[in-house]
Amino acid sequence: xxxxxxxxxxxxxGRIAAAPSYPDQLYAAIAIADIPAIAAAxxxxxxxxxxxxxxxxxxxxxAAFYNYYVFERRGNPCYLILRARIPAEDPRFPSxxxxxxxxxxxxxxxxxxxxxxxxxxxxxxxxxxHDNWPDVHPLRKDFPLHTALPAFExxxxxxxPTLGEGVFQIPVGPVHAGIIEPGHFxxxxxxxxxxxxxxxxxxxxxxxxxxxxxxxxxxxxxxAESVSGDSAFSHATAFCQAVExxxxxxxxxxxxxxxxxxxxxxxxxxxxxxxxxxxxxVGFVIANAHAGRxxxxxxxxxxxxxxxxxxxGMACLGGVRRDWSASQIAALRDAIATLEREFRDxxxxxxxxxxxxxxxxxxxxxxxxxxxxxxxxxxGGRASGIDLDVRRDHPYAAYRHLSWRVPVYQExxxxxxxxxxxxxxFESVAMLRAALGDLPGGxxxxxxxxxxxxxxxxxxxxxxxxxxxxxxxxGPANRIERCKIKDPSMNNxxxxxxxxxxxxxxxxxxxxxxxxLSYSGTDR
Amino acid sequence: MTGTLLKVVAQLVLLLxxxxxxxxxxxxxxxxxxxxxxPGLLQPYSDIYKLLRKGMVIPNTASWLFSATPYVVxxxxxxxxxxxxxxxxDTPIGLFGGxxxxxxxxxxxxxxxxxxxxxxxxxxGGLGSSREMTVxxxxxxxxxxxxxxxxxxxGSTSLAEIARVAIxxxxxxxxxxxxxxxxxxxxxxxxxxxxxxxxNPATHLELTMIHEAMILEYSGPYLAxxxxxxSIKQLVLMTLMINVFWPFxxxxxxxxxxxxxxxxxxxxxxxxxxxxxxxxETANAKMRLFRVPELMAVAFTLGxxxxxSTFLF
Numbered sequence: 001x002x003x004x005x006x007x008x009x010x011x012x013x014g015r016i017a018a019a020p021s022y023p024d025q026l027y028a029a030i031a032i033a034d035i036p037a038i039a040a041a042x043x044x045x046x047x048x049x050x051x052x053x054x055x056x057x058x059x060x061x062x063a064a065f066y067n068y069y070v071f072e073r074r075g076n077p078c079y080l081i082l083r084a085r086i087p088a089e090d091p092r093f094p095s096x097x098x099x100x101x102x103x104x105x106x107x108x109x110x111x112x113x114x115x116x117x118x119x120x121x122x123x124x125x126x127x128x129x130h131d132n133w134p135d136v137h138p139l140r141k142d143f144p145l146h147t148a149l150p151a152f153e154x155x156x157x158x159x160x161p162t163l164g165e166g167v168f169q170i171p172v173g174p175v176h177a178g179i180i181e182p183g184h185f186x187x188x189x190x191x192x193x194x195x196x197x198x199x200x201x202x203x204x205x206x207x208x209x210x211x212x213x214x215x216x217x218x219x220x221x222x223x224a225e226s227v228s229g230d231s232a233f234s235h236a237t238a239f240c241q242a243v244e245x246x247x248x249x250x251x252x253x254x255x256x257x258x259x260x261x262x263x264x265x266x267x268x269x270x271x272x273x274x275x276x277x278x279x280x281x282v283g284f285v286i287a288n289a290h291a292g293r294x295x296x297x298x299x300x301x302x303x304x305x306x307x308x309x310x311x312x313g314m315a316c317l318g319g320v321r322r323d324w325s326a327s328q329i330a331a332l333r334d335a336i337a338t339l340e341r342e343f344r345d346x347x348x349x350x351x352x353x354x355x356x357x358x359x360x361x362x363x364x365x366x367x368x369x370x371x372x373x374x375x376x377x378x379x380g381g382r383a384s385g386i387d388l389d390v391r392r393d394h395p396y397a398a399y400r401h402l403s404w405r406v407p408v409y410q411e412x413x414x415x416x417x418x419x420x421x422x423x424x425x426f427e428s429v430a431m432l433r434a435a436l437g438d439l440p441g442g443x444x445x446x447x448x449x450x451x452x453x454x455x456x457x458x459x460x461x462x463x464x465x466x467x468x469x470x471x472x473x474x475g476p477a478n479r480i481e482r483c484k485i486k487d488p489s490m491n492n493x494x495x496x497x498x499x500x501x502x503x504x505x506x507x508x509x510x511x512x513x514x515x516x517l518s519y520s521g522t523d524r
Numbered sequence: 525m526t527g528t529l530l531k532v533v534a535q536l537v538l539l540l541x542x543x544x545x546x547x548x549x550x551x552x553x554x555x556x557x558x559x560x561x562x563p564g565l566l567q568p569y570s571d572i573y574k575l576l577r578k579g580m581v582i583p584n585t586a587s588w589l590f591s592a593t594p595y596v597v598x599x600x601x602x603x604x605x606x607x608x609x610x611x612x613x614d615t616p617i618g619l620f621g622g623x624x625x626x627x628x629x630x631x632x633x634x635x636x637x638x639x640x641x642x643x644x645x646x647x648x649g650g651l652g653s654s655r656e657m658t659v660x661x662x663x664x665x666x667x668x669x670x671x672x673x674x675x676x677x678x679g680s681t682s683l684a685e686i687a688r689v690a691i692x693x694x695x696x697x698x699x700x701x702x703x704x705x706x707x708x709x710x711x712x713x714x715x716x717x718x719x720x721x722x723x724n725p726a727t728h729l730e731l732t733m734i735h736e737a738m739i740l741e742y743s744g745p746y747l748a749x750x751x752x753x754x755s756i757k758q759l760v761l762m763t764l765m766i767n768v769f770w771p772f773x774x775x776x777x778x779x780x781x782x783x784x785x786x787x788x789x790x791x792x793x794x795x796x797x798x799x800x801x802x803x804x805e806t807a808n809a810k811m812r813l814f815r816v817p818e819l820m821a822v823a824f825t826l827g828x829x830x831x832x833s834t835f836l837f
Contacts, residue, residue: 170647170731177728191654192813281732283724283810289558355721355809363812505651506813509729 001026001078004046012038022245024394025079025458032067032084032093039069039096048073048080049375050096052469053103054484055110057141059088065116067093068471070458074387077394079458092117102375102491113139128202131155139210159198162188167195170505174203181519192504197497201522208524212483217243217451218317220480225312228487228521233266234463236315238470239483241396242459243317246474247451252443253398255319260398260435262320264428266311267464269298271421272343274516278418279350281510282359290346294339301335304328319445329436340429347422360415364511366499368410376495378466378488380515382420384412390462401438402431414514451478465489465518487521531616531778532606539605543755544568546762546794553802568755575748583741585645593640594742594749597633601753604629605760609767611786612778613687622682623671626764627664630757634660637750641738648730652737655813659722659734662820663715666708669827673705674768676834690771697769704830706769711823713765717758719801721811722819766793
């Protein structure tokens with residue numbers, strides 16, 4: 001990325017200034033007006049990917065907001081983070097969404113939360129704050145956390161109309177049958193086939209990023225655990241890594257290996273549950289029953305290792321909270337051996353069912369080109385030819401000591417999204433074995449450090465859904481000044497919209513399940 | 525006269541009491557195959573009892589159809605049940621051409637449920653009704669073909685007569701026409717009772733439902749009646765299949781000892797048929813909705829072949 005930045009500096013002579021950086025995160029200051037040109041140059045000439053866009057309120061100290069643009073490039077472990085000043089008296093920035101659909105929601109979120117206008121955005125309506133919010137911008141520093149807003153009747157959200165003979169609308173949610181988070185799906189259907197789907201998220205928006213700003217960094221770990229309950233350890237690890245990097249804390253190598261083990265365990269239990277749930281949604285109940293049993297085994301070993309079935313309470317700054325005894329490690333080894341054997345049986349059962357394959361193949365096809373334009377990450381991306389894996393591209397914890405195959409398919413249907421999960425379970429089991437074999441001795445946690453204020457750092461973790469990004473700025477008294485969270489679901493929801501088009505509405509649940517996105521992680 | 529009344533009452537009690545048990549049996553067997561304990565055998569009774577005591581929510585958009593449907597379905601299904609030979613070949617009543625009346629009484633119930641699915645005004649109801657009609661457009665003629673096959677063999681459409689003929693030719697069900705008709709009827713049974721691979725009775729996903737989507741707006745006693753009627757319909761269809769094709773243990777007339785033997789045989793045969801249904805449900809995934817008409821077309825073809833082969837062999 002360093003040479004990319006050098007070339008850019010020459011191209012945009014005098015308008016890009018390097019800023020304090022880390023070996024794996026280059027920061028550079030740019031003028032906000034240049035961002036469309038720079039982003040276009042980075043994307044076309046340097047084949048870089050815009051991983052995230054977010055804003056920060058620096059009005060009190062610097063009379064300005066800042067927008068951050070995180071770029072990464074395949075085969076290069078370094079992130080390039082462009083930082084653009086936006087004067088507080090004229091809060092607006094040129095939108096990238098016309099050229100880059102993947103930032104659609106992210107830019108609108110910046111508008112809703114900070115009141116910075118995304119100029120030229122093709123659909124500049126509210127997204128993160130619904131229409132029943134008055135004109136406030138809660139992530140600004142001058143908006144107190146415990147503000148009680150008066151009741152406000154906003155406009156009804158307008159959906160694209162559904163017109164035509166025999167074409168009608170099916171509104172589903174936000175309250176669903178079963179234990180599902182809230183989200184509104186508005187289908188336009190012609191009989192059974194879906195013409196288009198309109199999504200409405202952010203029903204569970206709870207100001208999580210703002211909450212981080214009130215907490216000491218050590219307590220932020222617990223908040224990060226609850227951003228998306230099924231990815232507790234991944235989110236907490238991403239947060240810890242960001243704070244550790246910002247404060248220059250060294251994580252002992254044993255802790256790195258233990259984090260790797262826990263991250264892979266989280267992947268295994270969630271992937272097994274998803275494979276079962278996909279089978280369930282096509283009515284192949286017996287496979288789901290098996291998957292439920294296997295997941296239970298995985299959760300039991302989670303509990304044995306951490307005291308929590310969902311791996312909560314284990315992450316902490318500087319390492320992990322508890323060390324493992326030899327007997328716990330032996331139990332883990334036994335458990336993964338059984339798990340692998342029985343999972344193989346489950347896969348054989350699924351493969352032997354023609355009726356299941358018939359339902360999954362060519363269902364919910366997400367075209368690789370669309371996936372790439374929408375910036376789809378994680379499982380959904382890898383099933384549609386997007387070869388991204390943070391563990392390989394930006395190694396963290398102990399991943400640089402391990403090797404594995406990243407499953408990538410081009411077909412982009414439900415079957416392949418399930419296949420990616422199946423492949424990853426086997427890869428994860430092999431990685432667990434290797435990590436346990438090389439588990440170094442020594443401490444499992446670095447001593448607590450006083451966190452220096454005013455330092456920023458980005459951290460990325462490949463959660464089981466995909467790329468989780470955290471960006472923090474440290475504040476005085478061990479506190480967090482700003483914490484940006486990007487869950488993989490944020491980018492992937494629009495991918496679901498594309499994937500369901502042309503399918504029949506009865507297949508929507510299984511397509512949705514094959515992505516299995518987090519509402520809470522998106523809404524924050 | 526009193527004899528007829530007694531038979532009617534006996535068969536009514538049998539239909540009302542046995543139907544939830546068959547549903548419970550199928551649910552329990554399915555759960556066991558999935559290594560679950562599952563709800564108890566008697567759970568459907570508790571469900572009906574619970575629903576009967578509950579209040580109801582009726583959509584403001586609903587018309588009189590919505591309130592009439594539960595009664596129509598319940599009564600039509602019961603009446604159909606009274607025309608089927610359950611424990612003795614002699615049916616309590618045999619009106620309007622016997623088996624034809626059974627088919628169309630069941631059809632009447634379905635017609636009303638589909639209408640009230642539309643009437644409630646929820647988009648899921650409309651989806652369910654349109655799907656139900658797509659499936660039954662082929663299921664109903666198939667049922668007719670299978671019925672004609674049997675009726676031609678017996679020389680009568682009266683179910684009592686059909687059963688009597690069957691008792692005299694116990695091994696007749698091995699004849700090609702009967703085997704084909706049985707297979708067609710089995711597929712109809714799967715479709716009409718909303719089972720995998722046609723419909724998934726256990727799903728909570730409104731978008732995939734057929735039968736459940738139509739009755740999504742029902743609650744309380746109305747829901748109890750509709751669900752009870754659905755289980756009675758299942759029992760009637762199963763009874764028809766087992767007593768017309770496997771008449772073992774069926775006595776020709778009602779007598780005390782004959783009824784007890786008939787009951788025992790009925791239970792045994794229901795158990796066997798339930799196991800088959802459960803195995804089919806467990807071993808298969810639900811079909812893609814647009815493939816269901818193909819399955820029904822297969823059933824229809826089987827029915828047509830059955831009818832043709834009655835004249836060949």
